[in-house]
Amino acid sequence: MSVEFNMEDLCREVAVMGDDMAGADLKFLRDDLIESIMIQFETEGNGSWPPLSPHTLRKKRNPAAGMLVDSGALKRSIWGEYSSTEVVIYVGVPYAGYHITGTKNMPKRDYSAINIDEIVAYATGQIMQDITG
Numbered sequence: 001m002s003v004e005f006n007m008e009d010l011c012r013e014v015a016v017m018g019d020d021m022a023g024a025d026l027k028f029l030r031d032d033l034i035e036s037i038m039i040q041f042e043t044e045g046n047g048s049w050p051p052l053s054p055h056t057l058r059k060k061r062n063p064a065a066g067m068l069v070d071s072g073a074l075k076r077s078i079w080g081e082y083s084s085t086e087v088v089i090y091v092g093v094p095y096a097g098y099h100i101t102g103t104k105n106m107p108k109r110d111y112s113a114i115n116i117d118e119i120v121a122y123a124t125g126q127i128m129q130d131i132t133g
Helices: 008-013 015-023 027-043 054-059 096-101 116-132
Strands: 002-005 078-082 087-091
Touching: 027 078, 027 087, 027 116
Parallel strands: none
Antiparallel strands: 002 087, 078 087
16 A cells, blocks of 8 residues: 655755656655655544544454554554655555444554645745755
């Protein structure tokens, strides 16, 4: 599973710089996106995720580990790639999408629900700083 963040908004923000955008290093953006996803895990969706059912709590290996953490495989499987025009975040476990969308037996707990506008604003500033020195 992958979550793609279209960089069109970011590119529009720095369009006044023309071809300089092509040299932008978006590694920092990939890292910020992954960090934002990890914060979703730590804060349990900023407190918005529904609580676990008693059945799920009984099945968890470590009930204190956090809502979407049992073995830790989901968090460990998150990684990303970047180029000068896009950032793609991948999740390497087959059940990852069920948490994002929910199922008839499990409520949605979307760890990818991050504030992309805030990240784009930050990225724009970083790229402008990198380009202008």
